[in-house]
Amino acid sequence: MTHVSVIGCGNMGGALLKGLSKTGQYTLTACDLDPNAREAVSAHCSKTTSNIDAASDTDIVIVAVKPNIIEDLLRELDLSSDQTLVSIAAGVPTDIVRTHTDATVVRVMPNLAAETRNMAAAVTKDAVTDDVRMLLDDIGEYVEIDEAQMDVATAVNGSGPAFVFYMMNAMTEAGVNGGLDEEKARTLAAQTFKGAAETVLQSEQSINELIDAVCSPKGTTIEGMNTLWESNADEAVVNAVLAAERRSQELAHDHNAE
Missing domain, CATH: 3.40.50.720 (NAD(P)-binding Rossmann-like Domain)
Incomplete structure (x- = not known):
């Protein structure tokens, strides 16, 4: 061992x-x-x-x-x-x-x-x-x-769980606001993230293709996606990752300056 x-x-x-x-x-x-x-x-x-x-x-x-x-x-x-x-x-x-x-x-x-x-x-x-x-x-x-990519990796997978928890919490709150018990809403949200992540890892389709696969014409998902596409949600996530990357770069600069 x-x-x-x-x-x-x-x-x-x-x-x-x-x-x-x-x-x-x-x-x-x-x-x-x-x-x-x-x-x-x-x-x-x-x-x-x-x-x-x-x-x-x-x-x-x-x-x-x-x-x-x-x-x-x-x-x-x-x-x-x-x-x-x-x-x-x-x-x-x-x-x-x-x-x-x-x-x-x-x-x-x-x-x-x-x-x-x-x-x-x-x-x-x-x-x-x-x-x-x-x-x-x-x-x-x-x-x-x-090595030069470690700052952005730190932001994507190192800090990333917090960003995912944030979005998961928002979905849980939406479920609770709609009448679901909090524990049940949390379970549904968490398992949905888990299942979606496993689908991405196992599928040869792009993430955008997987989104399209869930969106039936005139269905519920496309209505929700239209709201996201019309918002700045993706920009906010990108900015969160960039902010974490900048902080990693600052830490590196601090150590190199010593």
């Missing part, structure tokens, strides 16, 4: 640990200074610790801390050239991480759906290893991209 440690057991680190634990293919060590964070993931790990040295003796070390503290942490982390360090810090370029370690560095942008093994992830293709590919494949879908 591959031994993986996750340093930083907040929302994203915790999601990775929980997802990986469900595969039964990994020995997991969780490292965090916060005892509450360790307790929250303890059932999913072989070991929890507050000692960074205890978390560094693994095949793959995933650093899941905030971008503003990653360099300080890396200075304390002593890894060898036969280990792999996976950085998920938004906006922190691979070259910055490499200056602080002898390990093979792989930059990944995952998302919270790692917990349910439905994660969408982007990984820099120039240094990704087979072990990391296998790990990502075990907890979702991933794409290999150039």
Whole structure:
């Protein structure tokens, strides 16, 4: 079994640990200074610790801390050239991480759906290893991209779940306003997003072709779509992604300037 440690057991680190634990293919060590964070993931790990040295003796070390503290942490982390360090810090370029370690560095942008093994992830293709590919494949879908594309990937799949939750909440509220019980409206909205996403992944049709397939002439769907087409909904979503991308670029600039 591959031994993986996750340093930083907040929302994203915790999601990775929980997802990986469900595969039964990994020995997991969780490292965090916060005892509450360790307790929250303890059932999913072989070991929890507050000692960074205890978390560094693994095949793959995933650093899941905030971008503003990653360099300080890396200075304390002593890894060898036969280990792999996976950085998920938004906006922190691979070259910055490499200056602080002898390990093979792989930059990944995952998302919270790692917990349910439905994660969408982007990984820099120039240094990704087979072990990391296998790990990502075990907890979702991933794409290999150039380092220069990581900012937009951070916005699309890293920040994207929040944008989807926002739209899902709007559909739930519409159902409730129409008389549905809130829990039932939420279930219908969530399963609709889940089913639509799976359809996109499995279909060879474009998304626009799939929209057309749902829209019967003079039917209910086309009436709703006409409202969306006449609105600025698509522009708002694009702007949300662009805003997240700009923030990732700002974080990268901050680290390069140091």
